[in-house]
């Protein structure tokens with residue numbers, strides 16, 4: 001079984017899509033072994049509790065130093081024998097030490113059609129505000145591997161979402177989020193298949 005750790009900061013609807021995908025059998029051959037939140041108030045933690053997924057908070061309050069946060073995150077991932085790290089609304093930039101340790105085994109979901117509307121400053125509502133300001137007729141969601149850049153690693157899957165007349169950042173975000181919940185479980189299946197040889201029948 002592929003052991004998945006999910007890093008979160010917020011409401012956790014993408015975490016919920018992973019939980020649901022495993023529970024309803026869409027995602028086979030993987031288990032959710034931990035949730036790590038950078039925010040002690042994140043509703044993601046309630047979702048983890050409800051589904052009996054071990055969770056922990058690694059935030060600026062209990063780990064003020066960035067390197068300490070990275071060290072604590074790395075040891076939590078290793079402690080849980082993590083095979084795959086999923087960033088699902090995780091609002092911290094990963095240090096290179098962590099990316100090195102899990103190169104090719106960290107994926108992220110971003111609420112636009114990368115390489116458009118991504119990179120530094122393009123997160124949450126800012127993405128959808130920029131899409132609307134640009135006047136493009138479609139946006140979308142992307143799941144990609146994480147490398148040292150911001151939203152720059154190889155793309156695993158992406159899906160277009162129409163921008164509709166009268167859209168606000170909120171209405172567009174909600175439509176994109178629905179697509180995120182569809183493509184994230186699909187991306188996980190693709191990654192499981194690609195890692196199957198490595199994981200074997202453990």
Ligand code: GRF
Pocket residue numbers: 009010011012013014015088089090109110111124177180
């Ligand atoms: C999603 O839009 C995701 O693309 C972005 O942050 C948001 C997280 O939402 N990275 P949730 O916490 O999964 O509901």
